[in-house]
Amino acid sequence: MGRYRHGERWKMLCSLAESVQTAGSWGTGPHRPGNLRLCFENALAMVQKTDGSRPWASLPDKSEGLVDAMFQVSVSVEIGNGQRALFWLDRWLQGKSISELAPCLFNAVGPRVVKHRTVDEGLLNNNWARDISGALTVQVILDYLLVWELTRSVHLMPEMPDRFIWKWTSDHNFSTASAYRAFFIGQTEIQGAKLLTKARAPNKCKFFMWLVLHDRCWTAARRKRHGLQEDDTCILCAQEVESISHLLVRCVFAREVWHRVLSRLGWHTLVPLNGGYDLASWWSSSRKKLQKDDRKCFDSLVLLTSWTIWLERNRRTFDHQSRSVFEVTSGLEDEAVTWGLAGHSSITSFVVALGRSFGRFLVHM
Numbered sequence: 001m002g003r004y005r006h007g008e009r010w011k012m013l014c015s016l017a018e019s020v021q022t023a024g025s026w027g028t029g030p031h032r033p034g035n036l037r038l039c040f041e042n043a044l045a046m047v048q049k050t051d052g053s054r055p056w057a058s059l060p061d062k063s064e065g066l067v068d069a070m071f072q073v074s075v076s077v078e079i080g081n082g083q084r085a086l087f088w089l090d091r092w093l094q095g096k097s098i099s100e101l102a103p104c105l106f107n108a109v110g111p112r113v114v115k116h117r118t119v120d121e122g123l124l125n126n127n128w129a130r131d132i133s134g135a136l137t138v139q140v141i142l143d144y145l146l147v148w149e150l151t152r153s154v155h156l157m158p159e160m161p162d163r164f165i166w167k168w169t170s171d172h173n174f175s176t177a178s179a180y181r182a183f184f185i186g187q188t189e190i191q192g193a194k195l196l197t198k199a200r201a202p203n204k205c206k207f208f209m210w211l212v213l214h215d216r217c218w219t220a221a222r223r224k225r226h227g228l229q230e231d232d233t234c235i236l237c238a239q240e241v242e243s244i245s246h247l248l249v250r251c252v253f254a255r256e257v258w259h260r261v262l263s264r265l266g267w268h269t270l271v272p273l274n275g276g277y278d279l280a281s282w283w284s285s286s287r288k289k290l291q292k293d294d295r296k297c298f299d300s301l302v303l304l305t306s307w308t309i310w311l312e313r314n315r316r317t318f319d320h321q322s323r324s325v326f327e328v329t330s331g332l333e334d335e336a337v338t339w340g341l342a343g344h345s346s347i348t349s350f351v352v353a354l355g356r357s358f359g360r361f362l363v364h365m
């Protein structure tokens with residue numbers, strides 16, 4: 001079975017987190033935590049189809065509806081001797097299944113027969129017609145005529161086994177990783193997500209940043225939108241609407257914090273300007289202006305500073321206590337030292353620029 005690359009595991013964690021965020025519980029979000037299991041079930045389904053000699057090929061098939069649906073859209077069949085492809089379920093007729101081509105007829109067939117009738121059995125003496133047990137409505141008869149017409153021209157090749165074609169890889173061979181990726185097709189790429197994947201920071205900060213990039217933080221603007229509060233003014237500057245972009249990069253308070261932090265490394269030109277951009281676009285455009293060696297440190301600082309500003313916002317909102325820009329920044333610097341001690345070496349050049357070694361002041365020569 002394929003292994004998941006780091007990025008895919010991270011993406012999955014984000015998806016799981018999204019499920020929790022949107023639904024408040026496991027299992028009802030758009031991407032359910034069972035996705036990984038579904039991949040393995042897909043793997044199992046594929047192995048059962050294509051390789052009867054593998055030891056797990058005869059394990060009982062406990063796949064659920066979603067796995068079946070995923071499998072159905074992912075696999076089509078080049079028909080050979082018809083001994084492995086299922087007559088009613090697999091996509092063997094012009095790349096489609098009978099359940100797709102003739103749904104009313106399909107519904108008139110018993111579920112047990114559907115799971116076991118192979119193409120060669122079905123075509124032999126038109127046995128498939130005997131599988132129909134439901135009422136013969138006009139639509140069922142029309143479907144029946146269609147299938148009759150389509151199957152008439154099918155000729156099996158006794159020497160050749162059926163070939164199952166996996167849609168998600170270029171060589172049409174199944175891989176677990178490709179099955180996993182297929183679950184994310186159609187999911188929009190979030191700006192900054194790739195940067196976040198690589199950024200070095202404690203998980204709590206990465207998770208917070210993930211919420212920022214998805215605009216899922218409970219800012220005053222969001223709370224007002226959901227009818228939770230009347231006032232959506234920024235708690236830091238008391239001037240503008242408190243959206244997450246405002247809080248982190250547009251707010252005058254936040255920009256002062258950024259200025260103090262980035263100036264330590266001589267990066268004051270990167271301080272967010274009073275423009276209309278959001279954190280992700282500022283982050284990705286600013287880091288390009290730096291040497292490659294400095295980008296890791298910058299990425300960590302983006303997470304640390306955003307996290308610190310958010311904590312100050314929470315302190316003011318929930319504890320009714322406020323700190324000055326100076327106090328906030330010196331708290332951030334202490335936190336940077338802690339990160340360094342915890343092994344986040346990306347932050348080292350910032351700590352050194354503060355004139356601090358990890359945990360104590362450097363002795364100036």
Ligand SMILES: [Zn+2]
Pocket residue numbers: 234235236237238239240246247250251252253
């Ligand atoms: Zn503000």
